[in-house]
Amino acid sequence: MALTGTRKWLNEVIFGTDTPAGKYFDVVLIWTILLSVALVLLASVQSWWVRYGDIFFALEWFFTALFTVEYLTRIYCAQDRRSYIFSFYGIVDLLAILPSYLALIYTGASYLMVIRLLRVLRIFRILKLVRYLSDANLLVRSLWQARRRILVFYASVLVLCIIFGSVMFVVEGPKNGFTSIPKSIYWTIVTITTVGFGDITPHTAWGQTIASMTMLIGYSIIAVPTGIVTAELAHELGREKQLARCHNCGRAGHDADSEYCKHCGYKLEDFEPTHGD
């Protein structure tokens, strides 16, 4: 069923990006989302909440009202209402407004506030329609191609962490902060990823020797995901550059830094990859 009248126009503005009104709506929405997210961040600072609590409260309801209207309008003008409501972004849209209403019933639940931060995910929906996302696609596709290799890699890292963690637990023991095997594994992950908080550190000579080995191994290991991703990314990048087509004559095979189509001289700036998202 094709939409007609106001519903069709609303659909074009809210879901579409091709009309000027649709583009304008998207820009306004992005800023509204960013402002509402900034509000949640600032409201979590104790001293500011004490001082500006009333303003934060009022602004929060202002944004909630805005997003509620938007949510209801989206349901009203959606092509297929059921599929919108139960889609990923439909649920995110609901979660973005629900906490404020729930806070009326259950008071003082700080994690309700956090759910509001999921609003930030809504930005991706809008960006999805813009050409920037074709680059994200390349990244996502590279990671997807490498998913099994990354899984195998993580499994090996975890086994390594369990073994090194247990050895450190035996060598250093509870008196040096390695109070349990899970905590030793936490320390091993902190060390092998080169984060190194320093909240737990080895104190015995043997502990420091094993820690040194852990670090040097982690050092080599950090190379593996980089190698996997780089290899896949270089492959994808090569394919994309090969496949990109001119908008005018439709022919492909341009260099990555070409500004004009080498077949017809058309400006290439808006050219895009041929593969779907």
Added chain:
Amino acid sequence: MALTGTRKWLNEVIFGTDTPAGKYFDVVLIWTILLSVALVLLASVQSWWVRYGDIFFALEWFFTALFTVEYLTRIYCAQDRRSYIFSFYGIVDLLAILPSYLALIYTGASYLMVIRLLRVLRIFRILKLVRYLSDANLLVRSLWQARRRILVFYASVLVLCIIFGSVMFVVEGPKNGFTSIPKSIYWTIVTITTVGFGDITPHTAWGQTIASMTMLIGYSIIAVPTGIVTAELAHELGREKQLARCHNCGRAGHDADSEYCKHCGYKLEDFEPTHGD
């Protein structure tokens, strides 16, 4: 000598993966191993051991009994008993049950508990049979190809750490935490791998200058193993993609993201590399 009767059936179930019973056995075994490993981890937490010590003790014996039965059955139905017992996984299987029995004789040895964690290695045997491991092979082969380069690299890093460590020992001295050359070398490894615990830090101006140099050098050095692994991985990846064959027509040369054989249209999802493990 070919196995017959019950022994043959047990061998298929326990060592094989082709029959439904064999697959089912593997899945159950993986979960049993993971649960028993989780149990050892949790039992090492002091407060939980005090509270649930009895339950942990009972569960530990339950798993030990299970693995003992499995171990004996494996010996019973193995094609070649001697070679199973002295194989890598045969010894891991034994080490997975031995600590519990030894604990009856020697009490209170915490490292006996840790040996139990070697059970986690048993998971690799099962995974070995699944297709995920062909990716591990690629990783392992890349690392193996690069083994000499990595060795040379580690030797250079160690010499660098000894030299920088000694210099820091002279510059900072025991009063700033650099109590001995081995400890200074430990600090240098912590720094050059960018872990940076912060348990020992330079306090003098010269010490901080040399530390800065150490970090900037470590920064460049971290690029070397990455470069080695990436170069090898890209080479191996290229070869693998070139060699992969269709299961139906047996022809190779498909793109990495092909879903259907370009020669016969057969679904490629289960295609696998031609080289052995």
Added chain:
Amino acid sequence: MALTGTRKWLNEVIFGTDTPAGKYFDVVLIWTILLSVALVLLASVQSWWVRYGDIFFALEWFFTALFTVEYLTRIYCAQDRRSYIFSFYGIVDLLAILPSYLALIYTGASYLMVIRLLRVLRIFRILKLVRYLSDANLLVRSLWQARRRILVFYASVLVLCIIFGSVMFVVEGPKNGFTSIPKSIYWTIVTITTVGFGDITPHTAWGQTIASMTMLIGYSIIAVPTGIVTAELAHELGREKQLARCHNCGRAGHDADSEYCKHCGYKLEDFEPTHGD
């Protein structure tokens, strides 16, 4: 309008690098800049300022006088005065001397001192004329080619940091140092980039579990920009090596480590890429 007489000669010396006097001027200027930057750095050390304050003050005015003379001479002998004054380096030249004069009016403003450090940017102008910068061009071009990918990457990392930061705020709470969501996000950035200061660390079991996940994800993520830059750099490097021309016969296509032109035997040491900056 072509410059004549003294103005022309000054222009060649100050802006040019082809005459011996021009090269000599550049070398002297680089050392003067480095010394004046070192002076600002040392003058910021409290104990040295107390002891050698007078010397620092005198030297600072000496350098200011020198740079003022240079700035005025540059204006005097510039081809197009207006465009020099409002160019990037023209403003940097002004900012390099302004703070000393402003300090006569507003006293005790420590950030005025910091603005002097912008002098360090002046070194790039001089280097720009030397062949070293053709390598910088390669780096800059690679980063520029990858700008959209890097933007998409940073956006995803920020969203990830907001989500993980909020979860840590809920799990750990103010009593463990996670006093607000912005501070939790700061902790997440510190952790996901593997810096790991250790000023804020998780203390609860759940917090440490989520922290471990954050680290392991950050571990994989660190591979992405490396992959992007490597892929672009390898592409650019290949193009540059292909395009480099011999100065004698003008033919290209030499190997990266060729010392003599393979077409005419001319020494290649000073060969340079054909593309402009």
Added chain:
Amino acid sequence: MALTGTRKWLNEVIFGTDTPAGKYFDVVLIWTILLSVALVLLASVQSWWVRYGDIFFALEWFFTALFTVEYLTRIYCAQDRRSYIFSFYGIVDLLAILPSYLALIYTGASYLMVIRLLRVLRIFRILKLVRYLSDANLLVRSLWQARRRILVFYASVLVLCIIFGSVMFVVEGPKNGFTSIPKSIYWTIVTITTVGFGDITPHTAWGQTIASMTMLIGYSIIAVPTGIVTAELAHELGREKQLARCHNCGRAGHDADSEYCKHCGYKLEDFEPTHGD
């Protein structure tokens, strides 16, 4: 002048590696060096020195005597004595024994002990003769090819560190540990290289925001040297694999994992690159 008699035989044993005696001498020397280095490391531990000081002292003189005899023999049997004495390794050989003799005159100088650690460099001379070093050559050549790029990169990082360091000095100030600009630059290097000791950390909201930016930038920057080295290494690796020749028929072009020459079937295990060191 060709050597004769005992001098020739000694030269073959000490400098050469082709005779069995020469190989045996190298192995013994490597172990002696490693033991003497280990001795210096252990002697620097205060508590061990107090307890085993006499043994350390005796062993040190034993090793010094050994290396003195070796040094004199090397001078005696060198092809060209003068060029040996003033060569890099000739000076390292002298520095390896000098500190012990100097300690008789100047007592208690701890940095004399450190000079002894330069003995570790002697290992490289021996390794130089072994085939492992052809891999080091590849690494060194890659780094050498990329030297200008790496220089430009370091210059940019330093300028970035100076600018970020000064900003942090202004924002955080002495009361939060950023006591001077050099110290702030030290902090910036610690942060941008993702080491993150945590001895100095930002405490103000603005400081933490700028620190977050520093980290995210450092995050991207860490990709640059990796990209440079990887691109060069991949190029060198490709060339080496292409150039490697069979020892039997002298033909090149084998795959990296070939075990037998594809032209004549000769075992390739000892094949080596054709380019000189």
